[in-house]
């Protein structure tokens with residue numbers, strides 16, 4: 001994607017825009033699947049719900065993990081077989097559960113005993129059985145993940161101790177087939193050893209749960225949470241190290257459970273690197289010794305750039321992608337000899353800062369900047385309605401060229417739902 005004609009893309013689709021590299025998506029999912037052939041890779045649409053992005057990942061072997069009716073509809077419309085879909089989330093509605101049962105999804109990842117009872121009732125009412133995987137809140141906590149998900153009180157999943165003590169749970173839910181367990185122990189994991197540790201724990205846990213509940217283990221979902229480096233000092237996740245350490249572990253499990261589906265969920269890892277948030281500089285100015293590039297892009301599209309998991313602002317990688325379209329004539333804006341820029345957006349809040357003191361050459365209005373590694377948790381995880389600028393355009397670049405895969409919101413779109 002480095003040799004994309006960014007100026008051309010900006011002219012065709014406008015800015016700000018998210019640009020996704022289809023090749024990068026394909027390479028990433030393929031690399032993960034080839035490194036870990038014992039695992040089925042389920043793409044977490046939460047990280048990027050664009051159907052075109054999912055289409056690329058699916059055509060390279062990704063299955064789907066969804067958490068809303070829109071995500072479910074997206075993957076079914078893409079032709080995903082229901083047996084390759086998991087529905088997960090702590091507050092599923094009756095309508096969502098009913099859709100899962102009606103479509104015969106492989107499994108609902110169940111997050112509470114009450115939800116299990118609701119699934120049993122819905123399936124019973126329809127005269128069918130529904131497969132369920134129990135999401136477990138493990139009595140185990142990991143370090144090395146930016147967001148710890150185990151060993152603490154959580155709204156997610158059922159406490160390990162409660163599941164192990166659940167006795168005749170299966171008998172009490174005759175319309176449900178409990179087929180296995182799921183656990184998700186964190187996100188932004190950059191250390192392969194943490195994933196190995198988590199997986200070791202979850203595989204062992206799955207056997208203990210199967211014994212305690214008297215079920216046949218048909219599926220184990222080890223979660224995932226593989227990260228990408230965004231900030232200085234962070235290193236690329238070492239997929240080869242993961243392969244070397246996980247393969248014997250999975251092989252041993254496989255030997256004991258030859259027919260069990262082994263599932264890994266991946267969101268950020270598949271999409272982050274493939275996305276660039278393309279913005280145009282509107283104004284440049286100095287304030288008390290600090291230089292600002294005020295762009296047409298902002299944190300309403302890229303909330304993560306404000307700062308994830310830390311109080312100190314750290315910058316996403318930001319690059320100058322193309323110079324302004326002007327003819328460089330005598331009234332072209334002057335380019336100051338400045339090498340540190342604070343990159344901001346159009347919102348009326350000091351928080352609308354994409355990058356602080358970013359190393360960039362002198363800038364002028366019309367220059368195109370790109371925030372790299374932005375393909376995950378972009379606009380869909382940002383306050384796109386704040387100040388009513390709306391959703392940006394999204395563009396997918398493949399070997400067939402670049403195409404618009406989401407329209408930018410218009411003023412009419414933004415106002416259509418109000419009832420004055």
Ligand SMILES: *Cc1c(COP(=O)(O)O)cnc(C)c1O
Pocket residue numbers: 044046047088184186187188223224225226265266267268269376
């Ligand atoms: C958010 C989430 C994912 C995806 O996480 P990434 O860090 O983007 O890979 C997977 N599983 C569950 C349960 C999640 O909540």
